[in-house]
Amino acid sequence: MKRQMTFAIAALFLFAGWSLAEDDKPFKVPFETLKTQHIVIMVKLNGKGPYRLIFDTGAPTSIINNKIAKDSGVIAKDAKLANGGLLGPVATNAIKTLEVGELKATNISTIVADHPTVTLMDKALGPVEGIIGLSLFGKYKMTIDYQAKEMTFVPSDFTPPDMMKSVMAMLTNPSPAKKVVAPAGQWGFSVTKDAKDTDAGVSVKEVFAGGAAAAAGLKAGDRLLTLDGRWTDTVADCYQAASAVRPGMTARLVVLREGKEVELTVKVATGL
Numbered sequence: 001m002k003r004q005m006t007f008a009i010a011a012l013f014l015f016a017g018w019s020l021a022e023d024d025k026p027f028k029v030p031f032e033t034l035k036t037q038h039i040v041i042m043v044k045l046n047g048k049g050p051y052r053l054i055f056d057t058g059a060p061t062s063i064i065n066n067k068i069a070k071d072s073g074v075i076a077k078d079a080k081l082a083n084g085g086l087l088g089p090v091a092t093n094a095i096k097t098l099e100v101g102e103l104k105a106t107n108i109s110t111i112v113a114d115h116p117t118v119t120l121m122d123k124a125l126g127p128v129e130g131i132i133g134l135s136l137f138g139k140y141k142m143t144i145d146y147q148a149k150e151m152t153f154v155p156s157d158f159t160p161p162d163m164m165k166s167v168m169a170m171l172t173n174p175s176p177a178k179k180v181v182a183p184a185g186q187w188g189f190s191v192t193k194d195a196k197d198t199d200a201g202v203s204v205k206e207v208f209a210g211g212a213a214a215a216a217g218l219k220a221g222d223r224l225l226t227l228d229g230r231w232t233d234t235v236a237d238c239y240q241a242a243s244a245v246r247p248g249m250t251a252r253l254v255v256l257r258e259g260k261e262v263e264l265t266v267k268v269a270t271g272l
Contacts, residue, residue, distance in 0.1 A: 027101060029100050038055075039054065039055040045098055049068070051127075052129055053130045058230060060244070061131075062132050065118065101151075138158060139155060187266065187268060188210070189206060189214075190206045193234060200231075201233060215266075216264045216265055223255055226241075226254045227241040228241055248270055251266050252264070
């Protein structure tokens with residue numbers, strides 16, 4: 001029996017110029033899995049490649065490393081990148097064309113950075129040259145057939161919002177005290193974590209009166225362990241998890257409060 005998982009993808013930034021196959025038939029995309037069980041796909045950028053990228057259902061953006069960004073012309077070979085905090089030098093640009101399997105897209109925003117985790121995986125399991133995030137497939141309902149090692153994408157009427165500015169603000173300003181969880185939906189709380197803090201979760205720094213988190217009973221000082229089933233061991237983890245929940249949807253928070261785990265249900269408010 002084939003094992004299949006279906007995801008209604010809630011992506012995080014807007015793409016334009018999608019090229020649909022004749023009669024809008026579903027797109028077929030082959031994939032492989034690494035020893036770590038990460039899914040990887042072969043991708044062409046601006047007609048160059050193919051390059052081997054991780055397909056990450058938890059990533060709010062797509063990221064490609066400097067090597068393939070320069071090789072494919074996404075950035076100039078002598079481009080000077082800005083400081084990106086934990087990721088080092090970063091840039092944002094548009095990929096003119098991206099091809100993977102039968103899927104072809106144009107004018108795709110991406111972050112150019114040598115992500116430390118991707119770099120380690122490249123050395124151990126390479127080549128691994130970037131991440132394709134959920135944002136790429138936001139206009140599609142997706143099925144993953146693990147037995148056939150094939151993904152199918154069916155066009156949907158969902159229009160993903162543009163999250164690139166928010167993500168870049170997070171990456172270029174690594175100060176924990178300024179990390180406010182405010183992706184497409186409005187959550188109404190901020191989190192922080194000291195660099196020497198190695199315990200699970202992040203600390204809830206502030207809960208804003210009248211917000212969704214306050215209505216759910218979240219309190220400043222709570223230790224947020226998971227958000228909608230995703231671990232929140234760093235501020236970036238928390239941001240990514242929050243960004244995957246669409247406005248108007250509900251999400252379950254698990255917090256540590258006075259030594260006990262407490263479950264809260266938050267209905268994410270719609271932003272302006």
